[in-house]
Amino acid sequence: MSSLPKTSSRPGQSTSKQNYKKIWYAPASRAKWYWLLVSGTFYLLLFTWYQYALHTGQEAEPFEDPFRLFGICAFVLVLLSASYTLRRRFARALPGKVQSWLWMHTWLGIITILVALLHENYAYITHDFLQVPNDLLEANLGPIALFALILLVFSGIAGRLFDQWQTRKMAHEAATNGVGIAQAVEERVRHLEETAESLCAGKSDAFKEHCQKRLQPTNQQKNMLASLSGSLTPRARSDLQRAEEALDERARLLISLQHLQQSQRLIRRWRMLHILIASLSLLIITYHSIMELSITILHITTIVPSP
Incomplete structure (x- = not known):
């Protein structure tokens, strides 16, 4: 996305009067x-399988089929969603556009929460609410893994909306600054x-001093202009006018640049926060998934009863 100037065919026309064609458009x-x-x-x-399991009288517990399968599906969906980061940052040779991978990341992330709720039979959300902090540690950090997943997905949705908001601000700024x-x-x-x-070359010290002050962020930039013009030759006054136009445009563009860079910084900081949340959440979810698989399927680890 960029803004391209329409070059004029008339010779001698000022570049400051160029018309800029706005092409800020991202194809769907x-x-x-x-x-x-x-x-x-x-x-x-x-x-549908979940409803069938309930109506056939199967126990709605995470370690019972098909609820165990729902948990496995949720974990696989988490890994598939995380592959977007792999495609964007490390394996850019993978097929498909980054935008397409982003939509995969978004929709799979949303349904991952829904599948995880099926796995838990909506525990901690509609019933079996947590009573004490130690309840978070039950089922190999199962409640923490669920809430971490919810936080991760909702932070991603909020970040996506925030990105769109800041991107639109940057697009508007870029389309209007010329x-x-x-x-x-x-x-x-x-x-x-x-x-x-270049216009200061060969001019008087007062001319150069005025331009130097205009290049600095001071509050009184044009105080010398009226007195300075009266002491210049006609050619120097013409150069002074051109320098003033250039410096005025520079001051306007510096404000626009500040707005653009501020939006860029906000987007970067939010993405860093989302990456931190994603890393911690993925670590917790992976621990819970591996421990549950080891206990209920592979039988590598056994639960030691409390004395």
């Missing part, structure tokens, strides 16, 4: 609806500074 991805359909269908199948994104603004600011410095 079909993966959004594909992964929604796949995720919704998969969950409906599991939910230059574009932060990198383009920085290049334009450097060009304007070089233009002002």
